[in-house]
Each structure stands twice: as C-alpha cells, then as structure tokens.
Amino acid sequence: MIKINNLFKRYKEQPLFNGLSLDITKGSIVAIIGPSGSGKSTLLRCINGLVAFQGGYISINGYVLHGFNEQSYNKADVEITVKNIRKKVGMVFQQFNLFPHMTVICNITEAPIHVLGISKAEAESDADSLLRKVYLEEKAYRYPDQLSGGEQQRVAIARAMAMKPEIILFDEPTSSLDPEMIDEVLSVIKELTHEGITIVIATHEMGFAKDISTEVVFLEKGKIVEHGSPKEVFCNPQSERTKTFLSRFVKIQ
Amino acid sequence: MKYKVFLIGIILLLQMFILLIPASFKNALAYQDTLEKIKNTGVLTWGFDAEGGAPYVFQDPKNPSKLIGFEVELVYAIARELGVKVQHFQNSWDSILLSLQRGDFDIALNGIEITPDRKQSVLFTRPYYVYTEQIVIRAFENRINSLDDLHGKKVGTLYNTVAKRMLDEMGDVNVSTYSGQVEPFKDLLLSRIDAVFVDFPIASYYAASNPQLRFIGQPVGEGYYGIAVRQEDNALAEKLNKIIEKLARDGELKEIYKRWGLWGSLQEKLFLHEGLLQRYAEMPPSISDRVPITITTFLPTLLKGALVTIGISILSMMLAVALGLFLTITRLYGNKWLQKISTAYIEIYRGTPLLIQLYILYYGLPNIGITLSAFAAAILGLGMNYAAYEAEIYRAGIEAIPKGQTEAAQSLGMSRRLTLKRIILPQALRVAIPPMTNDFIALFKDSSLVSVIAMVELTKSYSILAAASMNFFQLGIITALLYFGMSYPLSLYARRLEKKLRHNDQNK
Numbered sequence: 001m002i003k004i005n006n007l008f009k010r011y012k013e014q015p016l017f018n019g020l021s022l023d024i025t026k027g028s029i030v031a032i033i034g035p036s037g038s039g040k041s042t043l044l045r046c047i048n049g050l051v052a053f054q055g056g057y058i059s060i061n062g063y064v065l066h067g068f069n070e071q072s073y074n075k076a077d078v079e080i081t082v083k084n085i086r087k088k089v090g091m092v093f094q095q096f097n098l099f100p101h102m103t104v105i106c107n108i109t110e111a112p113i114h115v116l117g118i119s120k121a122e123a124e125s126d127a128d129s130l131l132r133k134v135y136l137e138e139k140a141y142r143y144p145d146q147l148s149g150g151e152q153q154r155v156a157i158a159r160a161m162a163m164k165p166e167i168i169l170f171d172e173p174t175s176s177l178d179p180e181m182i183d184e185v186l187s188v189i190k191e192l193t194h195e196g197i198t199i200v201i202a203t204h205e206m207g208f209a210k211d212i213s214t215e216v217v218f219l220e221k222g223k224i225v226e227h228g229s230p231k232e233v234f235c236n237p238q239s240e241r242t243k244t245f246l247s248r249f250v251k252i253q
Numbered sequence: 254m255k256y257k258v259f260l261i262g263i264i265l266l267l268q269m270f271i272l273l274i275p276a277s278f279k280n281a282l283a284y285q286d287t288l289e290k291i292k293n294t295g296v297l298t299w300g301f302d303a304e305g306g307a308p309y310v311f312q313d314p315k316n317p318s319k320l321i322g323f324e325v326e327l328v329y330a331i332a333r334e335l336g337v338k339v340q341h342f343q344n345s346w347d348s349i350l351l352s353l354q355r356g357d358f359d360i361a362l363n364g365i366e367i368t369p370d371r372k373q374s375v376l377f378t379r380p381y382y383v384y385t386e387q388i389v390i391r392a393f394e395n396r397i398n399s400l401d402d403l404h405g406k407k408v409g410t411l412y413n414t415v416a417k418r419m420l421d422e423m424g425d426v427n428v429s430t431y432s433g434q435v436e437p438f439k440d441l442l443l444s445r446i447d448a449v450f451v452d453f454p455i456a457s458y459y460a461a462s463n464p465q466l467r468f469i470g471q472p473v474g475e476g477y478y479g480i481a482v483r484q485e486d487n488a489l490a491e492k493l494n495k496i497i498e499k500l501a502r503d504g505e506l507k508e509i510y511k512r513w514g515l516w517g518s519l520q521e522k523l524f525l526h527e528g529l530l531q532r533y534a535e536m537p538p539s540i541s542d543r544v545p546i547t548i549t550t551f552l553p554t555l556l557k558g559a560l561v562t563i564g565i566s567i568l569s570m571m572l573a574v575a576l577g578l579f580l581t582i583t584r585l586y587g588n589k590w591l592q593k594i595s596t597a598y599i600e601i602y603r604g605t606p607l608l609i610q611l612y613i614l615y616y617g618l619p620n621i622g623i624t625l626s627a628f629a630a631a632i633l634g635l636g637m638n639y640a641a642y643e644a645e646i647y648r649a650g651i652e653a654i655p656k657g658q659t660e661a662a663q664s665l666g667m668s669r670r671l672t673l674k675r676i677i678l679p680q681a682l683r684v685a686i687p688p689m690t691n692d693f694i695a696l697f698k699d700s701s702l703v704s705v706i707a708m709v710e711l712t713k714s715y716s717i718l719a720a721a722s723m724n725f726f727q728l729g730i731i732t733a734l735l736y737f738g739m740s741y742p743l744s745l746y747a748r749r750l751e752k753k754l755r756h757n758d759q760n761k
C-alpha cells in the first residue's frame with residue numbers, strides 16, 4: 001500500500017534521512033515512535049507531499065512521488081500525483097489546524113464539497129454521522145474557538161475522515177492536549193482501527209501504541225532502528241537505543 | 254457622551270485660536286508706513302503667483318530660474334522709479350490679497366481685477382492695464398459665435414476671476430475652473446471642454462499663435478488691473494499712482510505692452526489722453542456687484558462639494574480594495590515576473606507623491622493619446638495609489654495566518670487556489686479590516702488633492718468660496734467640521750472593529 005524506498009531528505013545542509021525504506025501493508029496500524037527530532041513528522045509529511053525530498057521514491061497505491069533530485073522527477077507530474085495521493089491520504093495534526101472562520105460542520109464539509117464535488121446536503125449528512133462517531137453531534141454549529149482541545153482534535157479527525165481516505169496519518173494527535181482530554185481522542189482513534197483504514201501514527205503514547213498497533217517503528221536520527229510487532233519491539237527490543245528509550249516509559253506505565 | 258466632551262474641547266481650542274489672531278496680526282505689521290519702510294530698506298517686496306503664468310509673470314522657458322512677463326517689467330520699472338530693489342514673493346493667487354493684508358509683501362501686482370468687493374479689503378492704485386474677456390474655441394468649432402452661445406456648454410476659466418463670475422451669472426453654463434492658465438487650453442484642445450473664457454492677455458499669449466484655436470466674439474467685460482496695497486498705505490498708493498502716470502506719459506508702458514502684444518486701442522484710451530486716467534480709476538467696473546456670501550449661498554456649495562468628496566472616496570476605495578488584492582496575490586503567488594511587476598508597482602506608488610501621480614494621469618497621459626475625464630482621473634489616481642497601501646495590508650494579513658492552515662487545507666486535497674480563496678483570504682481580510690478602515694479615512698482626506706485636476710470637491714469648494722469672500726477662517730472651520738463629521742464615525746467604527754477582533758482572539 002505504502003512503499004518508501006531509499007528516501008533521502010535533508011533540510012538545508014542538515015541531513016535527516018539517508019536511504020530510509022519502509023513498507024506499510026493495507027489495513028495495518030503503524031506506530032512510529034522515537035525521540036524528539038528523530039524525523040517522525042517529516043516522514044509523515046513526505047508521505048502526503050507536504051514536504052518534498054531529495055532522493056528515493058514513495059509509492060502509494062501506485063502513485064509514485066520521486067525525490068526532486070532524481071532523474072525520474074517531473075515537476076508537472078508531481079502536482080497531479082500529490083493531488084491524487086491527498087485524496088487517499090488524510091492527516092491529523094498536533095495543533096488541530098481547524099479553520100477558525102468556519103463552524104464545525106463547515107470545517108468537515110469544506111473539502112468534500114469543494115474538492116470532491118459532493119452536494120452540500122450529502123456532505124452534511126455524512127458530516128452528521130461522522131460527528132456522532134466522535135461524540136460531537138451537539139457541537140455542529142460551534143466555532144473552533146468555542147471548543148476544548150480534545151473536542152477540536154476530534155473534529156479534525158472527523159474532517160479527515162470526511163474525505164473517505166484509505167490512509168490516515170496522525171502526527172502526535174494528543175501531544176498538545178491536557179491529560180484529561182487525551183483519552184477521549186485516543187478512544188476515537190481506536191474505534192477507527194475497526195474500519196479497515198490504514199493508520200500511521202507518530203506518538204509518544206507508548207501504552208496506546210502497544211495496545212492498538214500492528215507494527216511499531218522506532219526511529220532515531222532519521223534511521224529506523226527497530227521495526228516489528230508491538231510485542232517484539234516493546235517486550236524484546238533488539239537494540240540498546242530502543243531499550244534506553246523505552247525504559248523511560250516503562251516506569252510511567 | 255464622549256462625543257460631547259470632544260465637541261467642547263474643539264470649541265475651547267477655537268476660542269483660543271480666535272484670541273490669538275489679533276496679536277499675530279499686529280506683529281506682522283511692525284512698520285507703520287510701508288512707503289517709509291521701502292525707502293529705508295531699499296527693497297520693494299512684490300507678491301505674485303508665477304504659477305498663474307504667462308504673459309503676466311512666469312518662468313523663462315529658456316532659463317527657468319528667471320521670471321519674465323509684462324508685469325515683471327512693469328514692477329522693475331516701478332522699482333527703478335522708486336530707487337529700490339525688487340524682492341520676489343511667490344504666493345498662491347487664491348490667497349494673494351490675504352497675504353498682502355497679513356503683511357507678507359508690500360504690493361500685490363498680478364492681474365488683479367479692480368472690483369468693488371476687493372476694494373473693501375485692500376486699496377487699489379489707478380489701473381495699469383485695461384483688460385477684456387475673450388472667448389477661445391477650437392478652430393473647427395461652429396456652434397459658438399458669441400457669449401450667448403456659451404449657455405449649456407462646458408466652458409473653462411480660472412478661479413476667482415471676473416470671467417468666472419460672468420459665467421456663473423449666466424446661470425446654465427457648465428463651468429470648469431482651473432488654477433493654472435495652461436490647463437484650460439490643454440483641455441480645450443482635448444475636447445474636454447467646449448470653450449475657454451479668460452482675460453485677454455492670457456488668451457492672447459496661449460491661443461493667438463495656435464492654429465488649432467481661434468478667438469470668437471467681441472471683447473466683453475472691460476475692466477482694470479490695479480496694484481493692490483494695504484488699506485492704510487495711502488502714501489504708497491499715491492506714489493505708485495504718480496509712477497504709473499509717468500510711465501504712461503513717457504511711453505515706457507506702451508513699450509512694455511507692445512513687446513508682449515498687449516497694446517491696443519483700449520490701452521490707448523486709458524493712457525494716452527490726459528485726464529482719462531483719473532476718471533477710469535474711479536469708475537466702477539462693468540461687472541455687477543456680487544451677492545454677498547452668506548450661509549444660504551455657501552452651505553449648498555459646500556454640501557455639494559462634500560457629496561463629490563464622498564463619491565470620489567467610495568469609488569476610489571473600491572478600486573483600491575480590488576486592485577490591492579490583485580497586487581498582493583500576484584506578489585505572493587504569481588510567477589517570477591508577476592511578482593517583480595507587483596513589487597515594483599507597490600514600491601513606486603508608495604514612494605512617489607500622489608499629487609505627481611494625479612498630474613501625470615490627467616495632464617501627462619494625453620501626450621500618449623489617453624485622455625481621461627477629471628472624474629476618471631481622480632478615481633484612478635486615488636484608487637491606484639491606495640491600492641499599493643491596501644496590498645501591503647493584505648500581505649501582512651496573509652502572512653499572519655499560521656502555516657498550519659495551509660497545511661491542513663492542502664492535506665485535505667485543496668488546491669493552492671482553493672486554499673487561498675476559501676481558507677487564507679477570508680481570515681486575512683478579517684485581520685485587514687481595521688487598517689483598511691483607517692486607510693479609507695486617510696483616502697477620504699487625501700481626496701482633497703484631486704482639486705488640482707479641475708475636480709470641485711469639498712476642499713476646492715471651500716477655497717473658491719473663501720478666496721471670493723476673503724473669509725478663510727469661518728468657512729475653513731465649517732469645512733473642517735464637515736470633514737470631521739464624515740470621518741469621525743468611520744474612526745469610531747474602525748476602533749470598534751479592532752476591539753471586537755482583539756476580543757475574539759482572547760477567547761481562543
């Protein structure tokens with residue numbers, strides 16, 4: 001479903017990925033863990049074309065994004081490819097990024113109406129059922145600044161779901177939430193795992209990662225240090241780095 | 254409540270202002286007798302307006318630092334007779350008598366017609382020139398043969414002149430008033446107006462040699478130019494009278510006028526027969542006395558001017574808002590060339606005076622074949638200038654939107670165009686509304702600048718009325734209050750909006 005092959009990425013002169021490869025199969029739930037600055041966000045952004053990369057390629061359902069230093073890179077194609085990829089790939093951000101000038105329901109229906117060309121009535125009835133799924137049907141006509149952080153993040157999830165994506169990328173969805181709101185968001189994400197959507201989630205919630213994921217990737221300094229089932233990575237890590245990193249969380253659990 | 258406090262403040266300020274006036278007035282008039290002063294200092298200070306133009310006083314085209322004209326030669330002849338030097342004092346013609354009264358110079362000599370109302374505020378010498386009014390039309394014009402044919406036509410003339418007053422008294426003439434002498438003839442050639450009606454010397458200088466223009470009709474409205482001095486300067490006036498008489502008698506005046514093509518039977522009548530000189534000086538001019546300016550006559554004029562001001566402001570702001578948006582978008586999202594062009598546009602328009610831009614639009618563009626009406630030039634000029642400022646406001650607004658907004662929109666598959674239209678601009682415009690309102694207030698006041706291109710809006714209405722009535726003070730206060738009454742509500746509105754937006758931000 002997602003094939004990342006020999007990815008090279010550097011910011012200015014600062015190298016991050018030096019030939020990173022990763023395959024994600026359909027329906028899998030991949031947790032990406034690792035210390036701050038290890039490249040989790042960058043990796044997710046490369047997947048949906050928010051960040052361009054120098055070398056290698058990323059293939060999603062047959063749509064291929066090439067690094068812009070590759071010979072096969074073609075600027076005209078990239079726009080179309082990115083457009084197609086974004087129709088399949090949704091994203092939820094750490095900072096929610098709801099549109100502050102629109103009500104909750106308009107936030108959700110905006111892209112279905114204007115990108116997919118769905119009728120307003122249909123988009124709204126879809127939005128209604130999505131809002132029920134994230135337990136916010138009461139708040140449809142509120143503005144984002146009238147919601148709590150947890151509520152805003154649940155709206156953001158509904159907004160991404162409204163595009164009926166095959167893949168959803170979560171970039172630390174609970175990191176800017178107050179502790180008492182984290183669970184309500186995590187439980188909504190957990191429910192999504194039953195819908196057959198492929199999920200890639202960068203997170204610091206180790207318990208949650210262990211609980212819901214089918215695969216765990218431990219990233220450090222742009223390298224995949226460990227990749228396996230949650231059991232393998234959490235209970236029997238191979239590398240020293242993973243052990244030290246995880247040991248910090250074990251105490252908390 | 255706040256409004257009341259404000260008004261009381263204004264009234265107190267005005268009262269202080271009024272109390273201060275007499276004091277400063279006396280200071281300016283330190284010398285009791287101006288003739289004495291001229292003799293003691295050896296300097297005759299002469300007030301004129303070189304912008305008024307040829308053939309009176311104007312810059313020598315071959316040597317712009319030098320002034321030439323028949324009045325320059327006359328003043329130098331007078332100074333020679335007085336045995337003193339001439340000091341120049343450039344003063345706007347509209348306020349030349351006011352400056353004379355204030356004591357800025359000793360004499361005002363610049364085609365000033367002797368009229369009864371002017372006689373009430375200054376003292377005139379005997380006439381030094383007999384003028385008539387002349388109709389000038391395009392060479393192939395055949396609808397106009399006399400003064401009567403000007404009814405219903407668009408006629409150009411100069412501010413605060415007898416010619417203007419004659420046209421006004423005809424009632425249904427569509428009068429365009431100018432402050433420079435060149436402009437009416439330019440507009441006549443461009444068919445913006447049908448005829449020009451001005452004092453003969455002006456017509457003679459600008460139109461007589463132009464094959465595209467011709468004179469029509471009998472000379473009408475005979476009147477006299479005199480030298481104006483302050484009311485109390487009887488001695489100076491006496492002395493000047495003697496000098497004019499001498500210059501007339503020994504033929505020097507005739508020489509000067511001949512050189513400028515101004516000598517004719519009329520001047521002959523005035524200067525060559527003994528005794529006549531005195532009689533003409535006492536005769537009232539042929540123009541009927543004007544109605545005095547009272548609140549019933551000036552208020553409608555000012556209100557009409559205010560309406561024009563409002564219309565110009567609104568239309569040019571609409572242009573500025575739309576063009577500004579276009580500039581911002583091309584600057585931020587256009588290709589390299591569009592970006593460069595918009596940036597250059599913004600920098601050039603912000604870095605040059607609006608006044609120059611207006612002159613170029615109205616008087617400069619016809620040189621390359623584009624002739625705009627005054628109204629169109631006013632709106633384009635103001636709108637294009639303010640567009641540069643609006644563009645900067647929008648840019649600041651757009652740049653204030655967090656990057657996450659664009660990323661969220663893009664991750665939902667929205668194109669750049671759609672993101673801009675649906676997500677970025679609506680938020681940026683909300684941020685931009687208070688500064689835009691402030692700009693609108695500024696534009697509203699800047700609209701007074703369009704009076705330079707023959708638009709009679711509020712400020713111009715004021716300056717015409719004030720120059721005609723010499724009542725700069727009260728009319729000025731009333732005009733200022735009109736401006737204030739229109740801009741203050743906008744100000745309040747802008748402040749309320751700002752508060753509201755800040756409040757919204759705090760709620761987040």
Ligand SMILES: Nc1ncnc2c1ncn2[C@@H]1O[C@H](COP(=O)(O)OP(=O)(O)OP(=O)(O)O)[C@@H](O)[C@H]1O
Binds near residue numbers: 012034041042043172
């Ligand atoms: N726009 C950028 N310009 C330059 N450097 C960047 C940019 N974004 C990220 N980086 C750098 O790339 C590296 C990886 O950043 P990234 O945000 O992908 O890490 P992360 O694993 O998501 O960290 P965190 O857990 O703090 O979110 C960091 O060293 C960061 O400083």
Ligand SMILES: [Mg+2]
Binds near residue numbers: 040041042171172
């Ligand atoms: Mg991150």
